[in-house]
Amino acid sequence: MALIVQKFGGSSVKDAERVMNVAKIVTDTYSNGNDVIVVVSAQGDTTDNLISKAMEINQKPSTREMDMLLSAGEQISIALLSMAIEKLGFPVISLLGWQAGFTTNSVYSAARIKFIKPDRLRSEIGKKNIVIVAGFQGVNKYDDITTLGRGGSDTSAVAIAAALRADRCQIFTDVEGVFTADPRKIPGARKLQEITYDEMLELSTLGAQVLNNRSVETAKKYGVEIEVLSSYNRIPGTIVKEVTSMEKMLVRGVTKDTDVARITIMDVPDVPGIAFKIFSRLATRKINVDIILQSVGRGGKKDIAFTINKSAKNAAMEALGNSFSELQNTKIECDTNVAKVSVVGAGMESHPGTASKMFEALYEIDVNIQMISTSEIKISVLIDINDADRAVAAIHRAFLPEE
């Protein structure tokens, strides 16, 4: 007998039929002798519908009232899923975020979980109830409702698994697990049996929209074993855990991120402190900088280029535009026709051949590399956005040939 936390997203409970499907998965797990806590998101379009109701009335509502509004979505889905489980004849109880003991900070719409008071969860499990918990929401010290922001339900599930030392946290999605590349686009893409937290973090940062980053960080911190699997069929998914068994594969996946912009500042005076001035200006505006490239100084001048998220483009240009004296004779350009393509895999740093193999694959299909960035477990290149899909396919072929 184990304690299993299961999380189902909005598409998994979008209508009565899908809700009954989830009820079946949950009660099967319970019938196999497990204690089960289920975390659910709002049904399909509920959140979008609520947002448009709000926008009709007020384009800039306070985040507190937005959280009050949106948290009603999960309230509806937990009640409906509980009713479905009642219908199947199993003991069940639904709990809102505050009832399940989720205490967060007070950053409405992007709150962080401070702790979970697990008393109520424990007591319901003790009564042999299947417990259905509203994901994405908690309560702050003022007794006001907060939401965790995008992907928050994943974090809710992992946090419960951590607080109650669950044996496993299953995240049900509409894909069968974590793949070496997007299976809809790369024919040889295949499902991984296991992956480490760090690899998962790199993969999800890089655009594999399977698991929310914060949930993986939380899982890593508390050693929660996650399984990513599909709610559409009953086959094993991908396990995310600290140390995975040895597999032949060195490279775990190839990803592409087109939500990126490159800013280049040309002819920057080659004096101390200039990089600090530029990047502190971006930092105070909370703009995350990813790859940074600085040319070797030449004739008292150098070029600095960096990538940011596309959505931060205007803010970044503004921050630099009406800026400090050193930038007055420079030329600042922003290019959004770029994509970041990466290979991810633990142990990469001890295999010097990885980078050259990647570059060779790109060379063979005549793709020009604009920037390069490496870490212990990934190598990323910035290329023209029109080359991105071809590049992913070529790199995937090179590292993960079809078996």
Added chain:
Amino acid sequence: MALIVQKFGGSSVKDAERVMNVAKIVTDTYSNGNDVIVVVSAQGDTTDNLISKAMEINQKPSTREMDMLLSAGEQISIALLSMAIEKLGFPVISLLGWQAGFTTNSVYSAARIKFIKPDRLRSEIGKKNIVIVAGFQGVNKYDDITTLGRGGSDTSAVAIAAALRADRCQIFTDVEGVFTADPRKIPGARKLQEITYDEMLELSTLGAQVLNNRSVETAKKYGVEIEVLSSYNRIPGTIVKEVTSMEKMLVRGVTKDTDVARITIMDVPDVPGIAFKIFSRLATRKINVDIILQSVGRGGKKDIAFTINKSAKNAAMEALGNSFSELQNTKIECDTNVAKVSVVGAGMESHPGTASKMFEALYEIDVNIQMISTSEIKISVLIDINDADRAVAAIHRAFLPEE
């Protein structure tokens, strides 16, 4: 400066435009220097939509989960109304039932308010916030959400007014106040300026769907002055309070109730205890009996007739059908083609002419009276349902002629 509680029903907040209208009423009241607490119901069809979502999944969900589901409706409307008030530039905060301190018993779907812990409400009023409270809902001692049942939002509003000793509790509806009869049907019907709690209770029991009975009872108990008025225009409504000023009118209104069935048991043995046996059987099934009529015994037999709510018809017939020995040779009939028409007005008992005036009005239009029931402040007659509208018009003409 006064503390005013305002309650708006579902049709008053059914869409963005109506929500903005309510926001205007509320902020005008606030701008006039008043503290304002607003109680809102769920938007228009929300409750019905949620119920049909539930029915798709489970025809007989537990009442606990039903309360979890339905209370999301008010959560949505308080957030939207708060956003509308933010839009108008006023300080506002929304509170759920449990946040506003509503503690109820544990009868899910029909909970009774035990007390209100007014700390949070007081503190928000102290900060000069307009406070928007979710009606219809509370929390029980297990920290589970409960709902107050039909018309519960009126009760929520009155309970807040009582707990905070508000100067007035305004119930906004889609009619302009309490009328002497249904103004859509009776040309001479007119709005009352004032009415007592008892009169209001009789009127609402009798089918004038203006105020929920429990809210009037609570208002009477705590001496809360209620004003019933329209959210569509800005004219004074009807004040409900303990002692009203002397008005010429003795009769406050004429009402009709067609949601009634009459059960007649003929040839009942005229022995002691028979009435007790019949009505205790109905009582154990929680069937409310209204008018009771027993004929004078004759030849060791008598007839017993009584009225009940139409919806209890089958339960009542069942309760009596396979019943005790004394009823075995009787004939039991149920007639649903009946209507109860009543005149209501305090001080009626000291005016013996009232009853005869009513009967005369019915005689003149040739309406047969099947049963009669009188109390201190009303006289009701049971007549054929097809005569009901004519009867109300004739009685209204007799007591409240057009001026």
